[in-house]
Amino acid sequence: MTIPGDQQYLADQRADLLRFMAGGAAHAGFGWLREDGTVDGDRPVELWITCRMTHVAALGLMAGEAPADGGPSRSDLRRLVSHGVASLAGPLHDDEHGGWFAAVGPDGPRVRVKQAYGHAFVVLAASSAFLARDPQAVDVLEEALEVSATRFWDDEQGLSVEEWDESWSALDPYRGVNANMHTVEAYLAAGDVTGDPVWHDRAGRIAAHVVAWARANDWRIPEHFDAHWQPLLDHHRDQPDHPFRPYGATVGHGLEWARLLLAVDASRPGQVAGLRDAAVALYDRAVADGWAADGADGFVYTTDWAGSPVVRQRMHWVLAEAVNTATSLHRVTGSARYLRDATDWWRYADTYLVDHELGSWHHELDPENRPAATVWPGKPDVYHAYQAALLPTVPLVPSFAAALAARR
Template sequence: MTTLMTRQAFDAQTWSLLAFGKGSHTEHGFGWLDDVGNIDAERGVQLWITGRMTHCFALGHLMGDPDCTVLVAHGIDRLLDGPLRDTATAAWLSAVDLDGTPQPGALLAYDHSFVILAAASALLAGVPRAQELLDAALETLERLWWDEEAGMVVDSRDRNSLAVDPYRGANANMHMVEALLAAYSATREPLHLRRAARITGRIAQEVVTHSFRLPEHFDASWNAVLNYNRDRPTDAVRPYGSKVGHWLEWARLMVQVRVACTAAGIGYDPLLDSLPTGMYRKALQEGWGADGEQGFVYTVDFSGHTVVHERMSWVLCEGISAAETLRQITGDNSYEHDIDIYAAWAREHLIEDPGQWRGELDTDDRPISAKWSGKPDIYHALQAMLIGRLPITPSVAEGLLTSGAAPA
């Protein structure tokens, strides 16, 4: 447990984040929020945001918020019957306009992972039709995304031909691990946990091979492409180098996989016993204050030098989540010191008003919108506020359900 003051601040933020997120409701799902909490009409309705917010409202429902009960049901219904679901491919589109008109673009495994996450969390919360959505999402995973030979998911497909793009990405697989863990929480189907362990084991091997720095980009044969987008280092989706925030996020997920596999008697890569602490320490060494200013830099190259200096709020949130998880699994209370530092930095630089976390800061800690505009969703921050209250379970929803540890 963190210090009392930090814990109380996290509890207050939990409810404020949910209150802010409620403004994202749209006819066809949940919209992208701007800096003051209004829906950014130009962004339309994004699948990843609709999935994330449905998941967040499922957590709110489990905490007893009656508004969230209505909102999570809306998210499930829209993911099943709304225009985001493409009947031609029995998959989900990445985005539609606010009026439901499909936006161009490929089908993405990254986006699809949040459909599974939303359905699994809603099922644990007892929301009607959640099982129907989870069954449909898992069928689509099997048909379009899972590569059994590689033990990973492919990244994207052409919406018309369903041809697979040769690019492979660690990011889509990371969020699919989270989704598979959530599906395992909701169903106790061992296949989901075995797949999460396969993905995580392969990533662990890559991390060790590359001196604890995570390769983000791969070719169709899963060879790391370390120079990918070197000429576009600030690309919003696929930047050059490695994202420090992903080292933190993987560290947390590796612990969750290891704990779940141990409880279920399922094998996992033994690297998961030691690697999470190493990845966390590497993130502190090369990410926190690497340019002389506090806060995590966004990306580094494979020599550990900073590439993109800007600070993202989601990275700080994953720092909190990783430290909370590692504190619990190791019994090392020094992580509490890190959490208090992160919380203080967030209060000073990120939290504009209760529940309103700035998305991106420049090197002087001023709000900017170079990669992400507004305050799109509450997913990273909400989970960071909750994880320290919960036991280590495959999913946050299961932790809430089994412990009843909702904030006051």
């Protein structure tokens, strides 16, 4: 009998998540998955989902584990990686202007804007596919890094801008921390793959900004900014449950940033002072504000700037990042409290989030921990859950693919 969070349990989770994601291959990448793992044909193929699934397929291939019943073999995973990379080189790519469309349908582009969020995931997917030895990945990675450096990276600010129009002629004035967070993740992976220290350096510059903003705001990270990087603390007050830009403090991002700060510190020890202490402060604030904040177990989605819950839905990705960060902090500090937290949260995940009948994790629960779909209908991708099941088994290095390569 396995115990939630133990080695066999994590291996079973990884195998089942790969089985679930294998059904996501669509005409131009990977589609949005329904509750039962079938592709929702009414939705376009989105860049970020295609990249995340390509990344996970590459991790699964590199891990070389036995497949679940009905799950993908090594050759199947290699085909899935190649399919994802080919989609990035093909239908999702803008051959006229360069870069990648945000979403495409069978008839061509559906969302033509160029988003830093999606482009960060192109870098991540191509980095992982390269380490998984996909032959097309190097070309995609080279272009993705060039686009990121020339279109999104603002060297004066040491941050990423958010969104361009199709032809790279009009820059949206909105600036966001979410895209910068995944840019850090992407740059850590790129630095690991290429050996070029510029990417780890840039990840450190972004991290330093976020630490300063969080420290000045009682360790609740401002998410939204204007073109001059002035915080917009009331942004989307009328759309508090926005899936990408919600109002207030996003509990899960405090946890995710805490883990990334440890990864930045591991990539360039001492480059940015105080990252480990900042990671602890972000973690403590997110747990105090978010866990069982309304009396029921689970992390609320968002709080206001005083720490009171705003959106009480429980998102699966928040719990996944919580166990990842707790595990990472336990490794770095040796403190048993983080191990206790991770153990408790794996039990919660197994009870409420893991779908033991259909597979994968419920992406959203209501405040009573029942499956819901107000923000995240279906089970779009397996990226957060798979990484949560993988992290305890690999070395603590900046990127997951590099960790698997080191283990291999």
